[in-house]
Amino acid sequence: MGGANGLPGPGGANGLPGPDGPDAERLARAALTRVLEPGDERGGRWLRERGAVGLMRLLTGPGAPAAVLTGVGPERLAGYRRRAAAADPRQDLAQAAAADCRFVCPGSPEWPTQLDDLGDARPVGLWLRGRPNLRTWALRSVAVVGARACTPYGAHMAQNLAAGLAERGWVVVSGAAYGIDAAAHRGALAAGGATAAVLACGVDVAYPRGHAELLGRISGQGLVLGELPPGSHPTPSRFVLRNRVIAALTRGTVVVEAAHRSGSLVTARRAQQLGRLTMGVPGPATSGLSGGVHELLRGEALLVTDAAEVVELVGAIGELAPERRGPVFARDLLDRDTARVLEALPAGRPADLDAISLAAGTGTDEVIGRLYELHSLGFVERQGDAWQLTRRGPGAGVQSEATRRGGR
Template identity: 85%
Template structure:
């Protein structure tokens, strides 16, 4: 890494202590002054300089206090100690699709896990939904994620209880790839009940977060985390969501970013499916399995199989033979002449079709008449 890159790394790592995720004012500052320039302004003498609209003296003072306390070298050492690293815009591992967020783009991302985030994000799908999900929702999320992982997709979610956890477990169980985007430091197990799951994700996949080591989650950070999930992936699938679900925020943000928005339908009587069913009435595409998701987000030619019911033996009959079979009355025999009249064709033609049907087991001979078998 060159001296300029090292300086950029330290500045952006420090700014993750200063700016909250999704801080558009901070993003505009970085765009105008650069990360290193902004950090110098915040830590240097209090000389007058132009601030973005909406940033008053109190907020600026808060930024300065945070900047004075930031110790990026220590944060980088803490991250490395837990197997982590820091990537930022312009570095080799940075997923450039996050740049679509504009001034709300992350300052950088803290990672745990060995895979390359940029490579993984190229074929990734978000699977999100309700925390208090039903057994149906958990089953659909797990099987959908397993199917996606088996098809070479990276399953991205937020490691929360419910649908998120089911999606991660489905991908892990199939030996596939999964990434968890957190609203806290990547070294923090949240929720605590998912400490084991997060350890498995870090060992087999990636744990991703905007916040530096040791940072705790807040309600606003969860909401802002969703924009990263939406921008990072090629599409978002919602599995169970009430009307006020945060997963709907993720899906609608994905749509605004030009990503695919999909939903798994649920019972019309379930409040937990009301939000996703409403989504399906408008902007989302209905999907029921991994093949249908890959048809949207995958490469050209990755089409879902044609959907149809079971093929019955009578479906394979020629049209004229099937018409003779349909003309046979139920429960009583009839003559070939009567069938010819009913079908509007010749008697010899009907007799030929009847013998064909007899050989296939559809009809039986009863004296001079014919009737349905069984």
């Protein structure tokens, strides 16, 4: 017969499919989101070995499961059993549906299989609020994370970066916290793009409370997701463990402002462990909020300054950022021999042909031809038998090549 928590008994006598059916598995996994804390690798091992229905039966049935569920003491196991006995997955699913939420788990068509890279620490399942398909969105997503107490520079960079990613068809994933997270979500929303918030509480809980409106906008235009069932509150450890989902779900993680002790660095390092790209936006060396990012950049993280550079790293072959270079000056278009003659003219005073020829290392006949070419382009002017750089025009203020390169 069915158990008190609505799970199927050994024969599925309550009308649900048998213990190994997909509906029973989903129901058991929904129950286990109230039993196992996010990232519980011991519970993940039990789940892998016994299956969700089998694990719930062990935790709720009579007898002593300690002989089977090894690795914990009797008090800890008793805690698991109390949680399992109190779990009511049908009520949670009904509460979620009333809040326009849903539950997906491994084996569901919407499950993003990259989360399986977490091994026994992968989520038991995910509660979602929002219409988009999570699996489709996760295939083209980038995490943008950073400090809560960010500077105006950090907020500006996160917002612009997220807007640029959204405009290029990428999903911006973050944690809906104050600071960089909020700036990233708002940047994507302002661009009319896609964004997803990964919470450390129930997806029907507005946390932080000041972001109730923002979370409503995200769920209306994107996705809000988390591992915890409806009504669950956040804790410090849940925030830390939430970061592994952000890292595993996305193609890469960008850190915008982070001190040396920052949860954003936890996300970035977990992304590195999972073989994901880790990127950082540099900041002022004098800012404490740049220290963690710069530490990453000294390691395996890659420096990025805008969305195009991020897409070049995480996108498909051929999605290249535009070439970065300074302005093109008229002198940059001169051929090598003509430029050499131009370099030979001293700044601020005229020079005769012999002096120019000696400095350029070529004959006077060639120098004359090059000087007239430079004259037609406005670089030089004639002063009797001598030549000098023009005060205005393309050659005004021309420095030697060595000085120009060194002072750039």
